[in-house]
Amino acid sequence: MTHHLLTGKKGLIFGALNDKSIAWKVAERAHEEGASFVLTNTPVSMRLGTINELAKRCNTVVIPADATNVADLENLVTKGQEHLGGKFDFILHSIGMSPNVRKGRTYDDLDYAYFQQTLDISAISFHKILQVCHKQDAINEWGSVVALSYVAAQRTLYGYNDMADAKAVLESIARSFGYIYGREKNVRINTISQSPTMTTAGSGIMGFENLVDFAERMSPLGNATAAECADFVITLFSDLTRKVTMQNLFHDGGYSSMGMSFRAMKIYNEGLEYRDVKNDLRKIINK
Numbered sequence: 001m002t003h004h005l006l007t008g009k010k011g012l013i014f015g016a017l018n019d020k021s022i023a024w025k026v027a028e029r030a031h032e033e034g035a036s037f038v039l040t041n042t043p044v045s046m047r048l049g050t051i052n053e054l055a056k057r058c059n060t061v062v063i064p065a066d067a068t069n070v071a072d073l074e075n076l077v078t079k080g081q082e083h084l085g086g087k088f089d090f091i092l093h094s095i096g097m098s099p100n101v102r103k104g105r106t107y108d109d110l111d112y113a114y115f116q117q118t119l120d121i122s123a124i125s126f127h128k129i130l131q132v133c134h135k136q137d138a139i140n141e142w143g144s145v146v147a148l149s150y151v152a153a154q155r156t157l158y159g160y161n162d163m164a165d166a167k168a169v170l171e172s173i174a175r176s177f178g179y180i181y182g183r184e185k186n187v188r189i190n191t192i193s194q195s196p197t198m199t200t201a202g203s204g205i206m207g208f209e210n211l212v213d214f215a216e217r218m219s220p221l222g223n224a225t226a227a228e229c230a231d232f233v234i235t236l237f238s239d240l241t242r243k244v245t246m247q248n249l250f251h252d253g254g255y256s257s258m259g260m261s262f263r264a265m266k267i268y269n270e271g272l273e274y275r276d277v278k279n280d281l282r283k284i285i286n287k
């Protein structure tokens, strides 16, 4: 269902790799809501993924850029505005990658060159995008910028590795730049902390299927899907949320406010059975 929430708005969307990507779903929804936008990804991801198919469907172009490379970003921001015929009203940062995770390096055995790449790709790229836009004055008054984060910025989750540090930096950049861009241009900058979601980046995390299952059991509303995340992003791009800025907004079915749920406890209880814990304790928990 369309509400024309983005009619006449122009945007820039980073991070659509394939139809599982959160950025892909955001692009589809933004198109439905009447926005025009430019898509971007690295040349390698453009070859490995299917972003050109998305561009065709949304009647737009893909301008390649490595989000860690300032010259690429300057070119993208200039060309993007030329293509759209004006400044951006919204930007989505949906970028994440950890070479340490990819190579199976654990948090107590990090490769530091990889660690710097993790931070550069997954967090500092956000600052670079904002700084390039700020210098080119490329975002309209009351524009909206959103980046995607994860609860591992606040809580330790086994296997999330150095991406947790990257997300903490990402959320901090949203606050620090949110102050400057808000004060000067009324531009709002927020992060959305999304449920674990079956995408290419997500499934690279160690034990990801178990993490998805655990989060599903812990969340009273269940995990949020990529499509539901896209709906939430659209509200933040719309004019209905003009005074929301410098926030990390949890979009996780309630997970981040839980300590233990009945459904998760049940699994724990099954584990306890093996350890011969008294039956009556099990009965209490199963109630």
Ligand SMILES: NC(=O)c1ccc[n+]([C@@H]2O[C@H](COP(=O)([O-])OP(=O)(O)OC[C@H]3O[C@@H](n4cnc5c(N)ncnc54)[C@H](O)[C@@H]3O)[C@@H](O)[C@H]2O)c1
Pocket: 014, 015, 016, 017, 018, 020, 021, 022, 023, 041, 042, 045, 065, 066, 067, 068, 093, 094, 095, 096, 097, 121, 148, 149, 150, 193, 194, 195, 196, 197, 198, 199, 200, 201, 202, 203
């Ligand atoms: N999937 C999850 O469980 C989950 C949960 C919370 C937050 N997130 C975040 O959502 C965002 C999108 O991830 P996704 O799950 O849709 O996976 P995805 O793999 O579809 O998207 C990640 C994107 O990052 C891009 N990218 C990597 N290096 C880049 C670079 N140097 N320059 C530009 N782009 C680059 C990739 O090409 C890819 O398109 C990420 O920030 C991720 O951390 C994902």
